[in-house]
Amino acid sequence: MGNQKQITDFTVQRNIGLGGDFVQLHLHSDCELPAIFPGQFVQVHVPSSIHGWLRIPISIHDADPASGQLKLLVQKVGKGSEYLASRREGEKVNLVLPLGKGFFIPEIDLKKEVLETHRAPYRALLVGGGCGLAPLYYLASKLKEKGFPFDILVGARNKERLVLANELAQLGPTGICTEDGSVGIKGLVTEHPLWKGVDYTHVYTCGPTPMMRAVAAKAHEMKAVCEVSLENTMACGLGACLCCVTASAEGHHLCVCTEGPVFKADTLGW
Amino acid sequence: MNLKVDIGNLELPNPVLTASGTFGYGIEFSDFVDLNALGGFVVKGTTAAPREGNPYPRMAETPLGMLNAVGLQNKGVDYFIAHIVPQIERKRRKEAEPFTRLIVNVSGSQVEEYVEVARKLADCKEVDAIEVNISCPNVKQGGMAFGTDPRMAASVVEAVRKAFPRCMIVKLSPNVTDIAAMAVAVEEAGADSVSLINTLLGMAIDVEKQKPVLSTVTGGLSGPCVKPVALRMVWQVARLVKIPVIGVGGICTAGDALEFIMAGASAVEVGSANFTDPSVTQKIVAGIEAYCNRKGITDIRELRGIIA
Numbered sequence: 001m002g003n004q005k006q007i008t009d010f011t012v013q014r015n016i017g018l019g020g021d022f023v024q025l026h027l028h029s030d031c032e033l034p035a036i037f038p039g040q041f042v043q044v045h046v047p048s049s050i051h052g053w054l055r056i057p058i059s060i061h062d063a064d065p066a067s068g069q070l071k072l073l074v075q076k077v078g079k080g081s082e083y084l085a086s087r088r089e090g091e092k093v094n095l096v097l098p099l100g101k102g103f104f105i106p107e108i109d110l111k112k113e114v115l116e117t118h119r120a121p122y123r124a125l126l127v128g129g130g131c132g133l134a135p136l137y138y139l140a141s142k143l144k145e146k147g148f149p150f151d152i153l154v155g156a157r158n159k160e161r162l163v164l165a166n167e168l169a170q171l172g173p174t175g176i177c178t179e180d181g182s183v184g185i186k187g188l189v190t191e192h193p194l195w196k197g198v199d200y201t202h203v204y205t206c207g208p209t210p211m212m213r214a215v216a217a218k219a220h221e222m223k224a225v226c227e228v229s230l231e232n233t234m235a236c237g238l239g240a241c242l243c244c245v246t247a248s249a250e251g252h253h254l255c256v257c258t259e260g261p262v263f264k265a266d267t268l269g270w
Numbered sequence: 271m272n273l274k275v276d277i278g279n280l281e282l283p284n285p286v287l288t289a290s291g292t293f294g295y296g297i298e299f300s301d302f303v304d305l306n307a308l309g310g311f312v313v314k315g316t317t318a319a320p321r322e323g324n325p326y327p328r329m330a331e332t333p334l335g336m337l338n339a340v341g342l343q344n345k346g347v348d349y350f351i352a353h354i355v356p357q358i359e360r361k362r363r364k365e366a367e368p369f370t371r372l373i374v375n376v377s378g379s380q381v382e383e384y385v386e387v388a389r390k391l392a393d394c395k396e397v398d399a400i401e402v403n404i405s406c407p408n409v410k411q412g413g414m415a416f417g418t419d420p421r422m423a424a425s426v427v428e429a430v431r432k433a434f435p436r437c438m439i440v441k442l443s444p445n446v447t448d449i450a451a452m453a454v455a456v457e458e459a460g461a462d463s464v465s466l467i468n469t470l471l472g473m474a475i476d477v478e479k480q481k482p483v484l485s486t487v488t489g490g491l492s493g494p495c496v497k498p499v500a501l502r503m504v505w506q507v508a509r510l511v512k513i514p515v516i517g518v519g520g521i522c523t524a525g526d527a528l529e530f531i532m533a534g535a536s537a538v539e540v541g542s543a544n545f546t547d548p549s550v551t552q553k554i555v556a557g558i559e560a561y562c563n564r565k566g567i568t569d570i571r572e573l574r575g576i577i578a
Contacts (some may be wrong), residue, residue, distance in 0.1 A: 001414060004301050005301040005302070006546065007302060007547070007549060008302065045547075047548070048334060048494070050333045050334070052333075053331075053546055054331055054336060054496065054545055054546060055546060096302075096548060152454055207477075218576075233327060233329055233331075234329070235329055235336060235542070235545045236292070238294065238298045238299065239294060239298050240291075240293055240294030240296075240298045240299070240314075240342065240544070240549065241291065241329075241338065241545065242314075242323065242328070242340050242343045243340060244326075244328075244329070245323070245326050245343070246327075247325075251434065253322050253326075255321060268425070
């Protein structure tokens, strides 16, 4: 399987409400799909309307290219995502995929230097909240498939806004934090006891920016490699328009859609 | 059937080009489009020195359009020639004339900067033409300032003319009272062609945050919403100048492209539509061909300017 990008029609097989604003879409394509790595994203076509006409970027929640299966987790936050979340069984969705660079996985040779600079045995912590858990799910399933050890930390404001926690718990040890203590540990993800006692070599995080910043600081303390997944607004998704940039640690502009969306936290200027 | 058109002394295989800043260096789209199926592609604004561009956020979606404030982020002309041109050349087939053309959008803050870029590109034989950008609304100095004063526009064009001997297109700003006067000024100053329109100056406000959406407050509006304005301006300019006109602004379909040709354009550039459908340019070429077949037109040039 190559890394070629393509424009492909998918058929909605299932639309599952996960509570709150969240919908899980199970998609299928008869076309052969390229290799898809955790942390990559798709650009979804939405019909042009007075509200918009650009595609919307959605991270890949799960994929099995060999069987044409793809899952997306959609949070209804705007007209585009509301359209996507309302697609029913049998309806078509047009995607450009796979886009961007994903998370580092040992033996998947995307970012070789990370492992080479790190001598301790690999052990990962995956930390996310809300829609940020979507790519972490795919990452966890790949790590599990390859037999790499990892733990998961899920954060939410409260029980009602908690999403994917049960699904993630089936892949690996999963800790939960809620700000009001309605489920799991009361507090922020950085306050969970999982951080104590285990020396993680890699921390992966995706979710609200303040959470990712706090997680990156915590990972830095324990000298773990930290990767964060950004979701800047973008137009092309192909590295052409340069609308989605973020500042690097040196003050240069990095293109989120092609140099990311996953970045090593210490390369960013935040 | 003939789709070939001339822009000055440069023959294009067909009238469909891409608009600068919306198609990267072409190579980003090569999974979706056979670049050789296009008349040519205009690569993004290139300056003498590398530019970081404006801070994020640089984009706002608007009804049937978008605002951008990228601010000419690019790695500079030397990097372009050394590292990008060879990658582009690996994608181009040049066995049979006319082949798809590489056109470089040239930007600057001062006349000397335009000249420096143009001179370096003149020595790079792979570059078939340049498009002088005197109309970027997103840079503090130069850019659009050159494109809103006929005398300043003429001074840039005259200077670049001396530095670049091949086809020179000048891209015009719509943010003027009389775009036809600008077109006439750059024609007299030696332009081989004019392309229009660049983006319209606009802005958007986030009412929840009570702040502008763009870091620069204002930005350039593009997309289907600007097409009627662009079409009107192309029609006005094409009636007044003798040099070929390239129509740009909101083109999404073959029908849109044909409207510009009927209004007097020799060729068109497809811009923001590349974002919603990365393969749209090739579809537009095929659509123009299908239209000509259906209407019994043997040469695309028969349609040029039929709307008097």
